[in-house]
Amino acid sequence: MSRLSSSSYTFPLWTLILCSAFLITPVQGEVVVIGSNLPIIASPGDDVILPCHLAPTFDVQGLTVEWSKPDLKPDPSDRLSRVEYVHLYRDRQEVPDMKMASYFRRTELFMDDMKHGNISLKILNVSEEDNGRYRCFIPKLRSRVKAAVVELVVDPNVAKTSTMAPLHPRNFPTPDPQDTTQRHGENTVQLFSASSLFGVLCICGDLLVFSTSAGRSRVPVVVIVVTLLLVLTLAGFAAYFSRIFQKLKQKHQKDDETQKQPLQV
Structure with missing residues (x-):
């Protein structure tokens, strides 16, 4: 019985580690289509x-x-x-x-x-x-x-x-974050939130297995709880600063476009 109890905790703990690593890794670099917000x-x-x-x-x-x-x-x-x-x-x-x-x-x-x-x-x-x-x-x-x-x-x-x-991609304006078809300004935050949600679900599943499995775990409950809180805190900070960065970037590019736009008579 002790062997069964010990092995029953090995899988969820490894799953917890993998899900936590996935959670705190920002999902960036996805190729997205960008048009013009003007x-x-x-x-x-x-x-x-x-x-x-x-x-x-x-x-x-x-x-x-x-x-x-x-x-x-x-x-x-x-x-x-x-x-x-x-x-x-x-x-x-x-x-x-x-x-x-x-x-x-x-x-x-x-x-x-x-x-x-x-x-x-x-x-x-x-x-x-x-x-x-x-x-x-x-x-x-x-x-x-x-x-x-x-x-x-x-x-x-x-x-x-x-x-x-301009033809070079780096000179193109950024998309309108309120556009219903494209939301590149929020793309990183959305992807990060999706990964965060997945990670939280994994962790909750591990905690559920932990609480319902028979036997006694070799890892204290407090360690898992602290890990969960730490992961959620990091995810929140990352999503917040990513959104702030996107807003500042869009504002800067809009200012550049306004300065470069020729006057129309």
Whole structure:
């Protein structure tokens, strides 16, 4: 009976150690899709770039990239109708057959920059009909944030100017943390919270096994309780400072964009 009791505690204690290690390790570095938190403003006839990239940089040449207008829905009366794309990249090339007619020969990706994670879309000779939200989406990206939304505003009252955005991913603006499609500013916190929750569940399970198993443990209960409190404290501090860091980073980048944005007459 003593052997059985001893071995019954070996597994949950090892599980506790592994779960605790997983809990206190920040889940960072996941590749996410980032658009722009500011609308792209242009006048009719301008060539524009809708910025979208992956962070950290990631080669997307072998993946499918979809640019669409999420506000356009299929005709419910026509079961065979489908939502066509503004631009579709698949098998390392554009797929024009599934493209909206109004964007034919007017859109392109920066093929040479896709290896760096740049999936920005260039639209030529925009008009007021191009107004609206555009969604860049990588369906097979192993990430929780596979899409981002960029808004284009074509206003005839805006003086004609260059609306070309920088092509290098590090110069792109950060996403709006309130956007419903992308939440890169909160991504690290969300991932960390998920891992924290998983770790807490593991620890609670271990404590449950500890309290319900027969026999006497060689490890005092106080050690497990102190470990649990320490892990929860570290998780809370890490999540808090990560969120503060993201807010400061977004504010700094917004200030830089405001200073660099040309005055519009």
